[in-house]
Amino acid sequence: MIPKxxxxxxxxxxxxxxxETEALSDISFEVSAGEFLAVVGPSGCGKSxxxxxxxxxxxxxxxxxxxxxHSVSGVEAGIGYMLQKDxxxxxxxxxxxxxxxxxxxxxxxxxxxxxxxxxxxxxxxxSFADSRPSELSGGMRQRAAxxxxxxLQPDLLLLDxxxxxxDYQTRLSVCDDISTIIxxxxxxxxxxxxxLSEAVSVADRILILTRRPGxxxxxxxxxxxxxxxxxxxxxxxxxxxxxxxxxxxxxxQPGGVL
Amino acid sequence: xxxxxxxxxxxxxxxxxxxxxxxxxGRIFLLAAILALWEASARLGLINDFIxxxxxxxxxxxxxxxxDGSIFLHTGITILETLLSFFLVVLLGIVGAxxxxxxxxxxxxxxxxxxxxxxLPKSALAPILIVWLGNNMKTIIVAAxxxxxxxxxxxxxxxxxxVDPDQVKLIYSLGGNRFDVxxxxxxxxxxxxxxxNMKVNIGLCLVGVIIGxxxxxxxxxxxxxIYGSQVFKRAHKHIFSKRECFIC
Ligand SMILES: Nc1ncnc2c1ncn2[C@@H]1O[C@H](COP(=O)(O)OP(=O)(O)OP(=O)(O)O)[C@@H](O)[C@H]1O
Ligand SMILES: [Mg+2]
Numbered sequence: 001m002i003p004k005x006x007x008x009x010x011x012x013x014x015x016x017x018x019x020e021t022e023a024l025s026d027i028s029f030e031v032s033a034g035e036f037l038a039v040v041g042p043s044g045c046g047k048s049x050x051x052x053x054x055x056x057x058x059x060x061x062x063x064x065x066x067x068x069x070h071s072v073s074g075v076e077a078g079i080g081y082m083l084q085k086d087x088x089x090x091x092x093x094x095x096x097x098x099x100x101x102x103x104x105x106x107x108x109x110x111x112x113x114x115x116x117x118x119x120x121x122x123x124x125x126x127s128f129a130d131s132r133p134s135e136l137s138g139g140m141r142q143r144a145a146x147x148x149x150x151x152l153q154p155d156l157l158l159l160d161x162x163x164x165x166x167d168y169q170t171r172l173s174v175c176d177d178i179s180t181i182i183x184x185x186x187x188x189x190x191x192x193x194x195x196l197s198e199a200v201s202v203a204d205r206i207l208i209l210t211r212r213p214g215x216x217x218x219x220x221x222x223x224x225x226x227x228x229x230x231x232x233x234x235x236x237x238x239x240x241x242x243x244x245x246x247x248x249x250x251x252x253q254p255g256g257v258l
Numbered sequence: 259x260x261x262x263x264x265x266x267x268x269x270x271x272x273x274x275x276x277x278x279x280x281x282x283x284g285r286i287f288l289l290a291a292i293l294a295l296w297e298a299s300a301r302l303g304l305i306n307d308f309i310x311x312x313x314x315x316x317x318x319x320x321x322x323x324x325x326d327g328s329i330f331l332h333t334g335i336t337i338l339e340t341l342l343s344f345f346l347v348v349l350l351g352i353v354g355a356x357x358x359x360x361x362x363x364x365x366x367x368x369x370x371x372x373x374x375x376x377x378l379p380k381s382a383l384a385p386i387l388i389v390w391l392g393n394n395m396k397t398i399i400v401a402a403x404x405x406x407x408x409x410x411x412x413x414x415x416x417x418x419x420x421v422d423p424d425q426v427k428l429i430y431s432l433g434g435n436r437f438d439v440x441x442x443x444x445x446x447x448x449x450x451x452x453x454x455n456m457k458v459n460i461g462l463c464l465v466g467v468i469i470g471x472x473x474x475x476x477x478x479x480x481x482x483x484i485y486g487s488q489v490f491k492r493a494h495k496h497i498f499s500k501r502e503c504f505i506c
Contacts, residue, residue, distance in 0.1 A: 057427065075433050087425050087428045091447070104429065104442065105432070148432075
């Protein structure tokens with residue numbers, strides 16, 4: 001079976017007048033359909049760059065990204081990218097914010113509108129459809145941003161630290177919410193996070209990157225006895241601290257590439 | 259979301275309303291106080307009422323001109339010219355800023371020239387305009403537009419370029435192109451800036467129109483001010499300056 005996403009020998013450098021910044025070097029991995037991959041690594045190691053490359057927002061210097069076996073060139077319809085901040089536009093209502101992607105892709109048909117309203121009501125925002133983003137709590141805004149991404153019906157979701165703007169408690173519950181939503185819809189997802197416990201609690205596998213330029217330091221499979229546990233429940237499992245320590249150990253290893 | 263209005267909310271609304279009334283009353287009171295002070299000092303000879311005129315003389319003069327209708331003609335022409343040049347400035351400002359935004363290279367080439375044109379004393383251009391366009395309303399409007407348009411382009415372009423790059427990235431990640439960035443982020447996000455820019459522009463346009471009328475006009479408030487100062491009828495001049503304030 002062809003993996004949902006294949007990343008092959010990806011390298012990327014940023015160029016500015018002050019010089020060249022090598023952000024990523026020789027990254028290769030695969031994500032199969034329905035899998036949830038978390039990516040962790042030190043700040044500035046090129047995690048956001050990796051997502052921009054997968055999504056087709058920037059072109060790699062070398063290597064390639066394959067979605068369903070096809071090379072990604074330009075922004076791909078099957079990929080939904082959720083940025084670190086929600087970027088809901090204050091001059092739009094929640095509904096029209098959630099429908100922004102459909103509007104841009106000229107898919108705002110009656111069916112599209114209905115899909116957005118359905119998503120809003122499923123995720124408990126229907127009474128806020130006509131509100132402005134500033135009237136919503138952080139967690140609700142994050143859900144609205146997720147709906148904006150889901151409305152385009154992507155198969156692959158790229159999540160760039162989507163919970164980092166939330167306070168700890170909201171963060172736990174929104175993370176639980178969103179990962180349940182994504183798993184419920186059988187989407188494939190790549191999640192970037194700073195928070196190791198978050199990575200262990202949501203992911204099927206964890207990709208660990210080195211300091212800049214980011215290389216793969218290790219890939220760890222989370223093998224929980226009960227596959228269907230929600231992130232919050234996983235935190236209480238005996239395996240949880242084992243994997244946490246394992247990820248920690250790999251991250252702390254000096255320089256070496258596994 | 260509508261909820262039942264609580265006592266605290268009612269109190270809050272009442273306090274805000276009271277404050278707003280106070281602001282209104284305060285403004286009127288201040289105007290009355292200034293007028294009274296002016297009139298009194300003219301009557302008591304503290305200021306020379308030949309040069310500074312006085313509210314009552316202005317009132318009389320206004321009454322006279324209102325009777326023969328001339329004040330309405332002149333005011334109307336000035337308002338018309340101001341509005342016309344204002345709309346032109348807003349339009350040209352937005353179009354110019356969008357064009358500058360669409361090419362970074364072009365905008366960097368043009369930037370020093372725009373700054374220069376903006377700081378050029380426009381009244382110095384007026385004689386050229388008269389020779390070029392003739393002694394008519396076209397000249398006045400071009401003069402007024404030239405006062406405001408360059409600053410307007412610079413301000414709006416500056417606003418466009420300082421938009422959050424992540425918002426732009428969002429549009430691209432949703433499959434949009436540069437035109438979508440313009441339509442969905444730049445223009446709607448700049449509405450507050452455009453409005454505040456319009457407030458500045460209406461004033462600048464009026465200044466530009468009056469300058470234009472000083473130099474080449476058969477009608478309008480600027481023409482009356484020049485006419486008034488030539489016949490040294492100070493009351494004239496004051497009344498028109500006042501009218502200008504009210505138009506704003
Ligand atoms: N537009 C840019 N121009 C130049 N250098 C950049 C640019 N964007 C990122 N970089 C550099 O590339 C490196 C990787 O950036 P990236 O944003 O991918 O890191 P990250 O892993 O997402 O960091 P964080 O965890 O802090 O979000 C950083 O060191 C940064 O300095
Ligand atoms: Mg990042």
